Amino acid sequence: MTIERQHVIPTVAIVGGGAAGSLVALHVLRCAVAPVRVVLLDRHGSHGRGVAYANDPYEHRLNVPASRLATSADRPQAFVEWLIAAGADPESEPFATRAQYGTFLEEQLAAAATGASAAGATLECRAIAVNDVVSREEHEQLILDDGTSIRADAVVLALGPPTAPADPTLRPDTPQSFPSPWEPDALDAPAPGSTVLLRGAGLTAIDAALALLRAQPDLTVQLVSRTGELARAHAGGGAVRAVDAAPAPHLPAWLQETAPLAWSSVRAAAVDLAQRHAAAGGDERDLVDALRPHVTALWQRLGPQEQAAFLRSDLRAWEVRRHRMAPSVAARVAAFRASGHIQTTIGRVAAVRLVNEGYEVELRGAPGGRVVVQRIIDCGGFGRTDRQSEASLLHTLAARGRIEPDVHALGIRSDAEGRVLASSGDTQLRLAVIGALRRGDLWESTAIPELRSQAEQLARVFIAPLLSGAGAES
Template sequence: MIATSTPSPLRLAIIGGGFTGAVLAIHAVRASTGPLDIVVLEPRAELGRGVAYSTRDRSHRINVPSDRLDITAGESGAATAWLHAHGILPDPESEDTTGAYVPRADYGAYIGDVLARTLAAAAGRVRLRHLRTTATDVRDSDGTWTIVTQAGERVAADRVALCFGHAVPALPCRLGPGVAEAAHFVADPWAADALAGIGPESSVLVVGTGLTMADVVTSLGARGHHGKITAVSRRGLLPKTHGVFKMDLDVTGGQRPATALELLRMIRRQIAAADPALGWHPVVDSLRPALPDLWGGLPADEKRRVVRRLLPFWEVHRFRIAPQIQAALAHAQAEGRLTVERATITGLDLGADGRLEAELRRGRGETERRRFDAVVLCTGPERDVARNPLVAALLADGTASLDTVGLGLAVDRRSRVRDASGQSRPGLYAFGPMTRGSFGEMTGAPDIAQHIERTVGGLLAGET
């Protein structure tokens, strides 16, 4: 009898177990044929949730209808079917003419369940370990990677995938004595019971006017808050709401804009020529699949010009809010409870009466000081990815480099991390929002899932 040896399992380490990390694990298991040993480093108790889907607030809804949230190309309608099977749908409060916008916690539960079922189907061939810790360093030694954890543990891997989100944003302004410790100063709106210290009649300053602001205003309303809310940002832009979903328009027409201005003019021409019954939404959505090629063709200076001049306007059109959230914001504005202003906060002080005094600078440089009962920071994710200690370590030793616009890590089209010399590092990958500066866009859940599905085969094969 001839003895046969069992091949050693491929060791895959996934750093970050939110949506991106969980979807990578799912696709890696499905695409693999041999034994696979996965370790996920994620401090949260549940995989697949991350910041976005850990919220338990039922007023926090996914900002994409459920029929567009499938994570596998060949399983159209899988997310919606799961929601129906688990009694989450039908739900009049979630459903709109453009689709079902369920609470984000429910979508997080869906991702976790898909991961569990995928692992169960591959039992005996695949093992997954969840280490509730963070990584502080990733080192390459002759093709084998070593991950150093916060506790000093070392994890060996053949492939490493960086799937964590950005760091908590830096404070946007100077804080006077006692401000950081005040119960009514909310630096992290995602923390448990973050808004508990805000009374129903409190006047509230929200710093930021994007998606996080929309969640905070909606949450306050659900808690019975009826005081005045002032939301400020440099441009005072609010997220747009959804329209008709259509992604098959030929937006580029074979054009390859060479400058930021040409790119802007191309989009404006397409919107002007769009069917009035459809509006601008299909143009923006149809641009997404073409964006990696368009972005890759722009010179570095023009990419930086897009980020500096156009990114805020792109984001409010691209990252839209659920109709239910839009209705809540519009209602609050109509009642006079919500006011949106163009201003930059430059300082916060604690007054003798315990209220917070904000120093606000207007567009022309004039400043004013106004008092509020509470202040909530909603400035969005940190754009300086180097503030993450692990990224800082990778940059310091040349293992990784920043993209040309400074939004995240530089990766090639297969998501392999580029080192300080610009070369792709075999075995080291990055996925999710930290790669948006390399692709032009990589923040929405559907985009992340599709990219992972396209590239996971190369990761498993160890392409060089």
């Protein structure tokens, strides 16, 4: 095995080149005052974009207004300014496309690398998978898919959410059943008059439905989910300043406390707060947005059993209010529902059989119980960290005790600064995590504002101290 050696310049390796990993790289480069080598590794080569912000042809819209998507807290309007310079009008359409944001991230990353070059900092973007991260006495060793390895002084896992394995119930071994909408050909135009079944009704399913209907207008898309609820819409009105300027509702003082909570008590208080806010003429969306800064503290005050109660009974009710559609997207969805092109069904897929017309799907809990469709796409959301394939990096690290799933298997355990906790409970001083894999500890850990805050913290608290003592040959 070939080991890359860097005897003088310290190395930061970031595994995952999507938004989370790119934000870490960006902030390390912006903070650089001495030579540092930043290596951004992405198995798909999608540095800066990842899956979420790919340069796709479907014009998927973000579900967060542009004014909240800056890469740095000291330039909160950076993305808005970028859109204006690119000829867009964020006043009339504050929800940019995902592809636009991906381009913005790419350019911000490139600019940070250029600016840091004066300090001797470099950025390497490599399209390769990382198979393992091995702890050595004074460094970390990343084992790459081509048999080489990288010696690093600090490693950040920016892998995104755990993937769900293909569900054999959906017959993913057949040509028109896809384990995710990002699979090749999944969103290609079906034959006219077809019906496509999407399992799930979240924002990913909405994006997939709109992409399919754009490719084939003569189509019925059936969204099957446990509740049948779709995401609410953001407030309209257009102007960037109007989206951010809504007055915050009055929140109760107990949100500032630290005592443990029962989910039943939190739920009752939230319902009462929502009713009083509505009675005063308030908008539910303003209340949800005002609660957002308190969500992590609330999640941590619940404790594992009470968190499980929330996940079991009220997760979807929160998600449809917290993760909302852009107004223009919501309007298109409403029009397609009115015309029958998008249909929602409460139930779950119990069995799938091949028939001459395509697939006969048995839906448990749904009226009618059976539907014949020509394509199936699983849009069911995140997987669990305790059910990863043996080929995955997460499985490899867990098998050796380097990481441990959190109690709900939403992600992996870490300390307050993002340093990974081993299965022994020990803090690993050279290995950190960002983003969706911190959901079990923080809950709010997937949106750009949270990723930006975590990236800034990692650059300042985790990486900078390691680099100050690195660089000597060992």
